[in-house]
Amino acid sequence: MPQALFTRLRHWWARLQGGAPAATTATPRLQALRGGQDATVLEATTTPAVPYDEALLERARTQWQFGDWPSLATLTRDTLQHHPDRAKLALLAAAGHQQLGDTAAARQFTRLAQDWGCSKKLVAQVLIAGAHNTLARVAAAAGQVPRALKHFQDSIAIGTPNTDLALATQARVGHQWQMLGLTAPVPLLSNVNGGSGAAHNDPRSLSIQGPALSTTPFLQEPAGAATMLQALTVELQQQRADLADRIKEQQAEFANHAVKQNKDLFKVSEQLQNVLKKEMLNATKQLEAFLNVQAALAGGDIIPGLHGWPISPDLAAYLIELIRANDYDLIIEFGSGTSTVLMAKALAQVQRRRAGRPPVVQVAFEHLEAYHAQTLAQLRAAGLEQAVTVHLAPLAPYQASNGKTYPYYSCQEALAALCPVAEAEGCRALVLVDGPPASTGEHARYPALPVLMANLPLPRVDFLLDDMIRKDEQEVAQMWQAELTSAGRHFSAETLKLEKDAFLIRVVS
16 A cells, blocks of 8 residues: 555544544555456546546545545536546436435436446446445444444445445545544554555454454444434435435346337347248249249240349230230330240230231330340340331430420331321220439339320220339329220229239229
8 A cells, every 4th residue: 555545544534533634645546456457337428629627536536435424425417427537426416415315316316327338237336335324324323333333344345345345444434433423443454564465354453452452332323313314214214215216226127127128029020031032922922923924935945034123024024925815916116135035925826716806006116226226136036026026215304284394205207107007996005104214313214194095096005004013103194094084084093913013994984
């Protein structure tokens, strides 16, 4: 133990006994009381960005070890809020208020310490240490010196593990005796004048020389001792109630956390099961649809890929079903690719049933040269290059009746050229809207209906809109229905639950 520290403590003890005041010296860091830089429970941590009292935590820790509760109770939130060790300081302030009987302030600073990051374990240590200190004061007031000393020892050992227990307890005992207004004994450590340093950390090393621990009490009962004992008993009961409340709160928090974790795990498990079930069902559905397409187009040809940008297998199967079930005379496609080849193959099969009637006219519009060339190559590979007219139609501004301008296929002239087909008696058309892509602008596929209705007078036409799973396409479907209703056209509409969903609207004159 540093000689300066021992001298300061001896002078302090002399003042308690009425001796001459010690000379004022600089306050040292009480390493002996802490038992090392890392041993204390209440250690400094980081440096804040604003000025602060660097010695505040050290002073507060020393005050706690001495039992200087009034000094700890002077700590305020404003003083602590910018300190890097504010959580520990708030807990020490709570301990001061606890010992002074201010339960409300003790609760407030305890919660503040937790809000600032103080662990529940440390909070429990300090509260339990405070309870031992109160028990020690009760025992002292009742004249039960050994019991009082034992509780003071326990308070120090629990609050600051690995500290110099004998010296710290001696300091605590002297200060608490003074606060209680009792005649203080003169306890001296048995190892002050030559004991080994290790003895300082041994709870058995604390002894009071002379008759202090004899059967004859050295305490003189002050006036009003019974009242003091009653007050301390009430304080102890309050502290026990506070500890019980904190334990109940922590148990409730743990129970609530466990319940929430269970609910979250159940929810995640349920979601995973739903996703897995949905994906398995969808995979099965897509495989079945793909096999149906292969069976419908039997002939040994390789079908282009049906995932990614192309239409999904279930939409391909639905297209073939539409073509077979409806005697279409005209098929128009906005956007080209796999769907163009599939419909051409389906129409080639249907054409055998159209004895004596003109072949179905199939037209597709593509705005990108690369995809235009790719579609033509696929048609040539299937021997259907003469069955479909694929127009390269770059996007151009289209002024809609709603006042907005959309980039859309340059298709008006090509559509007008189809009027002879459309004007034929009983003409029925299918329009597949699978372009332009959403990246070209909001509601990119909306112009399909107004452009076609304005340039091609069709008595009956079915519009099939792909990618209805997206919000943009859902809004386009609503815009179409509103426009047809405003124009007084009769129609029916339905949403098809497919991999990417689709929307079918049938318009009649």
